[in-house]
Amino acid sequence: MHVGHYLYKLGKSTKKAMITIVGAGPAGSYLAYLLAKQGKKATVLEEHNRIGSPVQCTGIVTHSIENFFKLKNEVIAKKLDKVIVVSKNSRIEVNVDEIVMWRDKFDRFVGDMAQNEGVNILLNHKFIGLDGKNTVIAKDKKDNKIKKIKTDVIVGADGPYSAVAKAAGLNSYSINYVGMQAKARLAMDTTAFETYFGSDFPDFFGWCVPESDNIARIGIGCFENAQEHFYRFLKDRTGKKDVLCWESGLIPLYNPKKTIQKGNVYLIGDAAAQVKATTGGGIIPSLKAAQTLCDCIINNKDYNREFKRQSGKELLLHLRIRNLLNKFSDRDYDKLLGLMSKEKVRRILKKYDRDTPIPLVANLLLKEPRFLLFSRMLFA
Ligand SMILES: Cc1cc2nc3c(=O)[nH]c(=O)nc-3n(C[C@H](O)[C@H](O)[C@H](O)COP(=O)(O)OP(=O)(O)OC[C@H]3O[C@@H](n4cnc5c(N)ncnc54)[C@H](O)[C@@H]3O)c2cc1C
DSSP: OOHHHHHHHHHHOSSOOEEEEEOOSHHHHHHHHHHHHTTOEEEEEOSSSSTTOSOOSOOEEEGGGGGTOOOOGGGEEEEEEEEEEEETTEEEEEEEEEEEEOHHHHHHHHHHHHHHTTOEEETTEEEEEESSSSEEEEEETTTTEEEEEEOSEEEEOOOTTOHHHHHTTOOTTOOEEEEEEEEEEOOOOTTEEEEEOSTTSTTSOEEEEESSSSEEEEEEEESSOHHHHHHHHHHHHHSSOOOSEEOOEEEEOOOTTOOOEETTEEEOGGGGTOOOTTTOOOHHHHHHHHHHHHHHHHTTOOHHHHHIIIIIHHHHHHHHHHHHHTTOOHHHHHHHHHHHTSHHHHHHHHHSOTTOHHHHHHHHHHHOGGGHHHHHHHTO
């Protein structure tokens, strides 16, 4: 059936359309909240018995999260005003405005927003597959019973392993980083987080983020040999190889060719690889995507096209910067940090956060033309 025809039926029907969202992460819960606010009937299936667990994230976001909602204080672990960027032979401090969240509390905060708007969240419900276009098969993990749920729209907000994407044949073009992260005992400056670049962190970077006075979230992303790189970094940074708990997971690489809608099945968040390829940050892009998808469902718009129109350029720029950085030698990183340490550049980095790369890059080029050396490679 043609997509437009299907959506036309959904938009005009007098009977309330059923929307089933798989996954109560930030993408699924925020989308459910937005749809319910517009009077739509949304049900969320979550396979775990509690929203937000297990944690597989550092939980660091820029202040632009407040463009979506005001965070409750209990969700915030720390506010950081500096990032320390480290390369092989260089180290600089840049002023920033970042929030470190308790990721489990954040997910529950967004889940509560959805429930308060009337969304039905079914915990312990694992999506198993589709039976035709309008039936979701789920397993109730409490009694091991299989349920068939009639629905008009299906949304896969079920993370990087998305079973919905597989069931709908939408899982092509998926490339993921291994994001290996653990909590470790470490007393560090609790107003700053650290990022590490260069040949010891191939294809991505390493991070060390304080969550309290003596515990940090330490991680690396890479395509290969994640354990080896992680343990070396952990030992270098903390002096030990001791881990308090693991918080690892996959980080999808954005791919502009990925199809994120087929008929009445949509993908969002990590399931759609809507992640900034520079940082691996997916929380804010998934909230923005929820706004786009809500609008598409309600107003019969083509989500593949609308998402590209609203977020595609920014995510593509992140991807190009990532591809450029992945060609960098240790010397290139040292040079880049040299440029970033200039006062006029610092002011720009502070003014434009990572979520708005287009004005950031444009202003960097205007104020420090030597960035052209790097940016030429971006579009080569
Ligand atoms: C180590 C690491 C560090 C990261 N750090 C950051 C960071 O600092 N900042 C940032 O912005 N992003 C970070 N990310 C990325 C961020 O965690 C994701 O982009 C974000 O969680 C995407 O949200 P989501 O709702 O799409 O998916 P998820 O948060 O993965 O939520 C998916 C939900 O679906 C449920 N689910 C899965 N399968 C099924 C099924 N079959 N049936 C029912 N339910 C199902 C899961 O239980 C889960 O609740 C990090 C990722 C990793 C791995």
